Amino acid sequence: MHRIRIIAILASIIALGIVSCASGAKKQDGRDKYSLVGVWEGIDRTGCLGSFHFYENGRVILVIDGRSLGGSESNGLGTLRYSADYSKNPIELDIIGVDSDGIEHGRILMIVHFLSRDQIKIRTFFNEIRPENFDNENIDDTILLDRVVE
Structure with a gap:
C-alpha cells in the first residue's frame, strides 16, 4: 500500500510538473553528443x-x-534518480522514485528528443507505457524545455 501511495504521489507530481518542467539527453546520429546534466x-x-x-x-x-x-x-518522500538510454532513438528516460533504503518505488517512462543543444522535447503518458515516438503528440503529453544551466 505504501508503494502504491508513493507511485501515485510521484505520478501526480510529475504529471503536474513535467508539463512544466525539464529534462534532456544525447544525440545518437554521430553529431555532437548532448547530455541531460544541467537545469x-x-x-x-x-x-x-x-x-x-x-x-x-x-x-x-x-x-x-x-x-x-x-x-x-x-x-x-525519498529521492529521485534518472536513467537514460542514449542508444535508443528517441532516447528513453526514466524518472525513478527511491526510498530511504534505496528501494525503487516506481518509474515515469519518457522519451526525449534534442531539438538543439539547449532545447529538448519530452513525452510521457504518465503510466507504465512508454511512448514509442512523437507521432500524434499533444499538449497533454509533450513539452518543450530549455537548458538554463549546464
Whole structure:
C-alpha cells in the first residue's frame, strides 16, 4: 500500500510538473553528443513553470511551483534518480522514485528528443507505457524545455 501511495504521489507530481518542467539527453546520429546534466525549464499549457535538475551522479530534483521533489527538502518522500538510454532513438528516460533504503518505488517512462543543444522535447503518458515516438503528440503529453544551466 505504501508503494502504491508513493507511485501515485510521484505520478501526480510529475504529471503536474513535467508539463512544466525539464529534462534532456544525447544525440545518437554521430553529431555532437548532448547530455541531460544541467537545469532544464519549461512552462506547461496552464502557465506553470517547473524544472529538472539533472546531476552527473544520476540524481534528479524536480522543482514544481517552487516546491522541490527528490532533494533533501522532500520531507522524507525519498529521492529521485534518472536513467537514460542514449542508444535508443528517441532516447528513453526514466524518472525513478527511491526510498530511504534505496528501494525503487516506481518509474515515469519518457522519451526525449534534442531539438538543439539547449532545447529538448519530452513525452510521457504518465503510466507504465512508454511512448514509442512523437507521432500524434499533444499538449497533454509533450513539452518543450530549455537548458538554463549546464
